[in-house]
Amino acid sequence: MLETILNYELYNGITVADLFDEEFLLSVLGSFAGAxxxxxxxxxxxxxxxxxxxxxxxxxxxxxxxxxxxxSNIARYAIIAFTVLFILNSFGVQTTSIAALIGAMGIAIGLALQGTLSNVAAGVMIILFRPFKVSDFVEVSGKMGTVKDISLNFTELSDLSNVQVIVPNSQVWGNIITNYSTNPKRRAEWVFGVSYDADLKLAEKVIRDTIMGDPRSLTDPEPFFQVNNLGDFSVDFLARAWVKSEDYFQYQADMKRNVKVALDQAGVEIPFPTQTLINHD
Incomplete structure (x- = not known):
């Protein structure tokens, strides 16, 4: 009975008795150490x-x-997969059957994770076609911020309040993407209203000199200053000037305040809506 147990073949000619053989154990340990x-x-x-x-x-x-x-991520996973298959092959494991098993498992996992795979597919499209890159300021899926990372599953943004925003790639690629950093220049635009009694030439000069006097204002392309509308309460000037993209938001806010201060100092009235009530009694 004992002899029958010891001669029982476990795998590929290896018997139970071999497990108690010193040379065999050293050989196995050597193989494991090599692996x-x-x-x-x-x-x-x-x-x-x-x-x-x-x-x-x-x-x-x-x-x-x-x-x-x-x-780099693809290269890393490819090298690890090749190493594991090489080790298994050195132990006599049929890697072709493993590959078939992995393929079958991949199909099953793919059906269960369709949403995740759609994010991966969208991530590949983003990386290949590059509508934006890390450090660009963008608006995607209704979220605006600076791109911090682009992975296969999601895009990480840092919004204007420095809050982390994670957007799944399927919602990025499947929606409109606005990239504010692609072009080196942007055109800022304002509307300034002055009273109907104001000196329009003086008002235009004050607006032009204030905006173009800022060192961030660019002369190429040509800026634009002109009366654009005769409103109910004011004569409206449309002002357009170009600035570097990275300066746009602060520049646009600064000019609103600076023009208001300059018009006040020049005595140009900025009207506000009023109503006249007439009593017929």
Whole structure:
């Protein structure tokens, strides 16, 4: 009975008796040590390759860092997968059957995670077509902010209040994307109303000199200052001037205050809506 148990074949010619053989145990331990060494080397090389690919845009400034972050992750996972398959193959495991099993599991997981996979597909499209990149100021899916990270599943923004906003990529790619950082210049626009009794030439000069006197104002393209509307209570000037994109928001706010102060100092009245009540008694 004992001899029958000891001669029982466990796997690929290995019997129960072999488990008590010193040379066999040393051989198995050696194989495991070799496999562990290969795994450590594979993980090290995967991390090294990821870091090297991510640093490529630091050397070549014209290359997009977002794309290379994506490629570095693909390279890392590919090296790890190749290492695991190589180790399994060295132990005599049929990797073709494992690949088929992984494929079947992939189909099942794909059906269960359709929403997640749609985010991944959208992330790939964002990275390939690059409608925006990290550090751009954008508006996506109704959210506005600076792009901090683009992953396969989501896009991370930091809004104007420095609050983290996570937007699933499927909602980014499937909606209108407004990128405020693509063009180096933006046109700011204001409407300033003055009284009907005001000197229009003086008012226009004050508005023009105040805006164009700011060092952030650009002369190319040509700015625009002109009466645009005769309102119920005021004569409205339309003012347009160009500024660098990074200065736009603060510049637009500053000019509203500066023009108001300059018109007051020049004695140009800025009217406000009034109503006249007539009593016929």
């Amino acid at each position: 562990l060494t290969l795994l450590i080397i594979g993980l090290f090389f995967a991390g090294w390759a990821r870091r090297r690919i991510r640093r490529i845009p630091e050397t070549y400034k014209r290359m997009d860092a977002t794309l290379f972050n994506f490629l």
